[in-house]
Amino acid sequence: MQNKNNDPKQTANVLKLFLFSALLAAALAERAAADETSPDIEELSISDLMQMEVSSVSRKSQSLSDTAAAAFIISQDDIRRSGAASIPEALRLAPGIEVAQINASSWAITSRGFNGRYANKLLVLMDGRTVYTPLFSGVFWNLQDTLMEDIERIEVIRGPGAVMWGANAVNGVINIITKKAKDTQGNLFVAGGGNQEQGFAGYRYGGQIGNDGNYRVYAKTFEREAFVSPRGEKQHDDWRSVQGGFRIDDRISGNHRFTVQGDVYRKKVGNTVQPSTVSAPFNTAFNVDDHADGANLISRWEGNLGDGSEFVLQGYYDRVDFTAPALSDSQDMFDIDFQHRLHPDPGHDLMWGVNYRFIHSTTVSSPVIAFTPSSLGYHQGSAFVQDDITLIDNTLRLTLGSKIEESHFGHTQVQPNARILWTPNGTHSVWASVSRASRIPSRGEAQSSIAVGTSSATIDPIPFAIPVQIMAQANPDLKAEKVFSAEIGYRTQWSNRFSTDVTAFSNHYTDLIILNRGDASIQTAPTLLITQPMMWTNLSREVTTRGIEVSADWNVLDWMRFTGNYSHLKIEKPYDPNNPDMAGLSPRHRGMLRWQIDMNEQTHLDMTLRHVGRLNAVNQNVPAYTTFDARLAYEPVAGMEWSVVAQNIFSPQHLEFRDSAAVSLTDFTTEVPRSIYGKFSWNF
Numbered sequence: 001m002q003n004k005n006n007d008p009k010q011t012a013n014v015l016k017l018f019l020f021s022a023l024l025a026a027a028l029a030e031r032a033a034a035d036e037t038s039p040d041i042e043e044l045s046i047s048d049l050m051q052m053e054v055s056s057v058s059r060k061s062q063s064l065s066d067t068a069a070a071a072f073i074i075s076q077d078d079i080r081r082s083g084a085a086s087i088p089e090a091l092r093l094a095p096g097i098e099v100a101q102i103n104a105s106s107w108a109i110t111s112r113g114f115n116g117r118y119a120n121k122l123l124v125l126m127d128g129r130t131v132y133t134p135l136f137s138g139v140f141w142n143l144q145d146t147l148m149e150d151i152e153r154i155e156v157i158r159g160p161g162a163v164m165w166g167a168n169a170v171n172g173v174i175n176i177i178t179k180k181a182k183d184t185q186g187n188l189f190v191a192g193g194g195n196q197e198q199g200f201a202g203y204r205y206g207g208q209i210g211n212d213g214n215y216r217v218y219a220k221t222f223e224r225e226a227f228v229s230p231r232g233e234k235q236h237d238d239w240r241s242v243q244g245g246f247r248i249d250d251r252i253s254g255n256h257r258f259t260v261q262g263d264v265y266r267k268k269v270g271n272t273v274q275p276s277t278v279s280a281p282f283n284t285a286f287n288v289d290d291h292a293d294g295a296n297l298i299s300r301w302e303g304n305l306g307d308g309s310e311f312v313l314q315g316y317y318d319r320v321d322f323t324a325p326a327l328s329d330s331q332d333m334f335d336i337d338f339q340h341r342l343h344p345d346p347g348h349d350l351m352w353g354v355n356y357r358f359i360h361s362t363t364v365s366s367p368v369i370a371f372t373p374s375s376l377g378y379h380q381g382s383a384f385v386q387d388d389i390t391l392i393d394n395t396l397r398l399t400l401g402s403k404i405e406e407s408h409f410g411h412t413q414v415q416p417n418a419r420i421l422w423t424p425n426g427t428h429s430v431w432a433s434v435s436r437a438s439r440i441p442s443r444g445e446a447q448s449s450i451a452v453g454t455s456s457a458t459i460d461p462i463p464f465a466i467p468v469q470i471m472a473q474a475n476p477d478l479k480a481e482k483v484f485s486a487e488i489g490y491r492t493q494w495s496n497r498f499s500t501d502v503t504a505f506s507n508h509y510t511d512l513i514i515l516n517r518g519d520a521s522i523q524t525a526p527t528l529l530i531t532q533p534m535m536w537t538n539l540s541r542e543v544t545t546r547g548i549e550v551s552a553d554w555n556v557l558d559w560m561r562f563t564g565n566y567s568h569l570k571i572e573k574p575y576d577p578n579n580p581d582m583a584g585l586s587p588r589h590r591g592m593l594r595w596q597i598d599m600n601e602q603t604h605l606d607m608t609l610r611h612v613g614r615l616n617a618v619n620q621n622v623p624a625y626t627t628f629d630a631r632l633a634y635e636p637v638a639g640m641e642w643s644v645v646a647q648n649i650f651s652p653q654h655l656e657f658r659d660s661a662a663v664s665l666t667d668f669t670t671e672v673p674r675s676i677y678g679k680f681s682w683n684f
Helices: 008-033 046-050 076-082 087-091 443-447
Strands: 070-075 097-101 107-111 123-126 151-158 172-178 186-194 197-209 213-224 239-253 256-273 286-304 310-323 328-345 348-364 369-371 375-392 396-407 411-425 428-439 448-457 466-473 481-495 498-510 513-517 521-523 529-538 543-557 560-572 589-598 603-612 625-634 640-647 675-683
Touching: 070 076, 070 498, 076 087, 076 151, 076 603, 076 625, 087 097, 087 107, 087 151, 369 443, 443 448, 448 529
Parallel strands: 123 172, 466 529
Antiparallel strands: 070 151, 097 107, 151 172, 186 197, 186 675, 197 213, 213 239, 239 256, 256 286, 286 310, 310 328, 328 348, 348 375, 369 448, 375 396, 396 411, 411 428, 428 481, 448 466, 481 498, 498 543, 513 529, 521 529, 543 560, 560 589, 589 603, 603 625, 625 640, 640 675
C-alpha cells in the first residue's frame, strides 16, 4: 500500500504552496528593506482610473465614471505587468469576457455566452478597423497582432453597441487602441523566449516630421511551440509570425489632424485536419501548415469646424489571403465612415454618421467546404443618430439613439438604444440601458456546404458499424439574429484607494441561427454510409441569458494593489433536441484575482489567480480549472527591464475548450501546458 506522505499529488500541492509562500516572502522582505520611493502603483490613483477616457461607447471621449455602459479599460501597464504575450491573453483581464485557449494559436472568445472558435456576437476593432470576418461570423485571433508595447489601451464594452458600431456588436465591443506616434518616439527593442514562447523579438523606431508631425515604424516576429494532448504528446499546432507596420500623425492646420497607419503580416499555423468526410483525403487525420498573408491601411481625418462642431472621416482597406486544405480564401474589404458631432444648445450633444462597406471574397473549395458562388462582392450601408441630453446639470443625463443598417444577407435592421446616467456626486454613478441589436448571417451560413464531421452508427440487422457523414447545408433565407437587452450598473469610488463596479443584465434572443437536424439517408455507392444533413435555421423560441459582473480595485498600500472580478452567467433556454448543449458552451462562474507588489523602485512582482467553471456541453465536457501566473521584473536603469513570466503554474497542463462541432471518430483534444519565458525590453 502506498504511503500517503509520498502521494505525488500531495507533494505537488506542497510545492505549489511553497512556491507561492516563497514569492510572497521575497516580495515583503524586499519591500521592507527598500527606501521610501514613489512606486508605479501609486502613480495612477483610483481617482485617476475612474477618470480614464473611454471612446468606444459613444464614439467620443468620456471618463469611465461618466459612461452609461458596462465598460472596462485594460491599460498598457495592465498588459505589461500581466505578462500577456498576445491580445487574447490580455483580454483575460476584463470581467465578463470569456477567453478559452483551444490550441497554441486558436482561442474561443466571447462576452456573455455562446462561446466558440468563431463566436459571432462580439465585435472586435483595432483602431476603428473591424476585424470581424464576414466569412464565418467571428474573429481569426491568430491574425490579430501588433507590438504589444504599442497598445495604449483595450476598451472592453459588455452589452450591445449596435447604435455606434452596427450589426454584430450584439454582446459586446472590444476596441484595441494603439498609441499616438508622438508617444512612441525613440527606439524600443524587445526579445525573449522560453519553453512555449520559443523565441520572439520586436523593434520600433519613432521620429518627428516637421514641427507638428510624428511617425513610427515597427517589426516583430515570434515562434510558439505546439501544445500537448491529454497524454502529453506534442500536437501539430505551432505558430509562427512575421509582422511590420507604421503610423504617421500630423496636422493639416491648427484645427485639422490626420493619421495614416498600416500593417503587413505573414503567418504559418500548424494544423491537424480532423476526419470530416468518409472519402479521401479527409477520411483520416493528417498534419499540415496553414498560411495567411494580409495587409491593411487606415486613413483618418479629424477636424473642428467654425460652428464648434467636430467631424471624423475614416477609410480603410483590409486584405487577407489564407490557404488551407479545407478552404482557401482571398478577401478584400473597403470601408468608409463619417461622423459629425455638434452642439445645437448647451443641453444637447448630438452625433450622426454614415458608413459604407464593400466586401469581395473569392474561395477555393474542397470536399470539406464549398461556397456557392465561389466569388462574391457585396455592399453594406448604415446611418446612425444619437443625442446626449442633459436633464440636470452634472447629475442626470439621457442618451437616445438608433442605427439603420442595410446588408446583403441580413436585409434592413433597425437598432435603437436608450441609456440614462445618474451621478448624484463625483464618486457614485448609477446607469441603466435598454437596447436592440442584430447579428446578420454570415456568408458561410447562407452560401456554404460544410462537412461538419464524421461519426458511426449501427443499424439492425447489419452486424457492423456504418460511417456517418454529417453535413451542414446553406440557407439563403436566414433572418438576422436579434437581442433585446436590459442592463443596470452601479459604479462607485468608496475612497481614494477602493472602487467597485457592478453590472446586471438580462438578454432576450430571437431568431438565433442554429444547425437543425434533418432526415438521415443511407448511401450504398460508391461506399456504404449514412448521410446526416444539418441545415442552418432560425430558432423559433426565445432564449434568455441573465448574469452579473463585479470588479474591484483596491490599493491596499502605496506599493501593493489588488484587482479582481467575478462573472456569473445563466442561460435559460427551452430544450431543443437539435441543440441540447447551447447553454454548456460558457462557464456559469468565472473569477480572477491579481496581486501587484512594488518591492522597490526597480523590482516588481505580479501574481494572477484565475478560476473558470466547467463546460457542460456534450461536445465539451471540460472540467473546472484554476490557474496561477506570476511575473517578476527588474529595471536596472530607466527604460530597461528584465522579466520572467511563469504561466499555468498549478498543473503541467489543463483543458480549456474543445474545438469540436460534432462527435468525431478521433479525439483531437489539445491542452494548455505550463510555460515559462524570459523577456528583455529596452526603450532608448
